[in-house]
Amino acid sequence: MSAIHWRGVLLGGLFLAAQATTVAAQERELLTLEAALARAGIVDSADEPPENPRLIGPRAEADAARALVDQARLRPNPEIAFEAENIAGSGAFSGLQATEYTLSLSQRLELGGKRGARVRAAQAEARVATLSGALSVAQLGRSVRERYVEAVAAAARLELARDIVERNRELARIAGVLVDVGREPPLRSLRAEAALAEALAELEAALAADSTARNALAALWGEATPATDVPSVFPEIEPPATLLASPSALRLQVARAEREAADAAIARERSLGIPDPAISAGVRRFEESRDQAFLVGVSIPLxxxxxxQGNIAAAEARLRAATAREAIARTDFELEVTQARGQFLAAEARVETLAETSLPQAEEALRLVRIGYRNGRFPLIEVLAAAEARDTIREALIQAQEDRGRLAATLIWLGAQ
Structure with a gap:
């Protein structure tokens, strides 16, 4: 049998091994990004998913803040008082003959706009809680998209690792056959076995990374078990077409609401510095004469x-701090928008270059090396080198797609309103 025939037969086996796919993996139900967002409670789902613990807290805080608004609208309760005087004394006041009974009703009057200031402060805090809850939902959406992209990248790397193992296993077999028939030196077989061992180790690492990524994704909706398998094809995550650092961005709305709440707290504390009088009215019965008389009164703290003044000063200091935080949030937000947009465009360009230029060129180079190997112009090591170069580009493409997906998730989060 000629060397060219041997090379053609063996290289054909190598090609078939590289093209092999796991049918079982294709038949398994794969988790889509939309399904992951629905499980996390970010988007509505036809099947009502269980409550996500990561959303219960922010929603409960918003409910609590709205309840405090209702409480702030309530006025002070009236007070009823009953007094008995001159009981069981001595002389003329012995027994109950000289006892005086008084029944009175008093009401504290809130002055200085206390109720209005209290309601406005509670409403401002409720707005902070509501916006913070919406920001938590947006942050959870970002985390789901990021971890989903990471899980897809792990699945793609696992698929690549399996392809490399199959290729190296076939190369090791081919090298063994060629050594046996005297077509290659024994060193070639040893190198192939070493490459196979390294590929198997990389496969074990890829399996662990895939499981870890799916665990991290499932944790976002409160499941301890790994998420369903995800596809190895990256989803199309479209960031906002135009993203400007406008005041309508959620992060800036939260910072502004916190500053407004701090301002409302000052008005509330100032109103509390104004004394509230209490008026009272009642009736008194004189047991000795069986007479009755009405009484009225007023009391006011001095x-x-x-x-x-201490609470007012503290509220003013909190306003200064909230104003500073708002300015910092605006500056940081503008910087993050600029950086994320630039990095996304760079990652997108890198994906386009690798997918449309580098990878096709590597595939063509591998095809030509295989043809040359069949014709006896290249040794087996050249086929291995060309395949490794192609796999390196595949890994770079996976990384670029992962970066693009994460940055798209960041831009969606930054654009949340």
Whole structure:
């Protein structure tokens, strides 16, 4: 049998091994990005998913803040008082003959706009809680998209690792056959076995990374078991076409709402520094003469020392801090938008270059090396080198697609309104 015939037969086996796919993996139900977002509670689903613990907290905080608004609208309760005087004394006041009974009703009057200031402060806090809850949902959506992309990248790397193992296993077999028939030196077989061992180790690492990535994804909706298998093809995650650092961005809305809440707290604390009078009215019965009389009264605290000045100063300091945080949030947001947009465009360009130029060129180079190997012009090591170069580009393409997906998720989060 000629050397060219041997090379053609063996290289044909290598090609078939490289093209082999796992049918079982294709038949398994794969988790889509839309399904992952639905499981996390980010988008509506036809099947009502269980409540995500990561969303319960922010929603409960918003509910609590709205309940406090209702509480702030309530006025002070009236007070009823009953007094009995001159009981069981001595002399003329012995027994109950000289007892005086008083029944009165009193009401505290809120002055200085306390109720209005209290309601406005509670409403401002409720707005902060509502916007913070919406921001938490947006952040969870970003995490789901990022971890889904990472899981897809892990699945793609696992698929690549399996292809490399199959190729190296076939190369090791071919090298053994060629050594046996005297077509290659024994060193070639040893190198092929070493490459196979390294590929198997990489496959084990890829399996572990795939499981870890799916676990991390499932944790976002509160499941301890790994998520369903994800495809090895990256989803199309479209970022906002135009993203500007506008005041409508959620992060800036939260910072602004916190500053407005701090401002409302100052008005509330200042109103609390104004004393509230209490008026009372009642009836008194004189047991000795069986007479009755009405009584009215008014009481008011004297703001000699405590005028709530400490709480007012603290609220003013919190406003200064909230104003500074808002300015920082605006500056940081503009920087993050600029950086994320630039990095996304760079990653997109890299994906386009690798997918449309580098990978096709590597595939063509591998095809030509295989033809040359069949014709006896290239040794087996050249086929291995060309395949490794192609796999390196495949890995670079996976990384670029992963970067693009993560940056798209970041841009969607930054554009949340």
């Amino acid at each position: 703001p000699l020392r405590n005028r709530n």
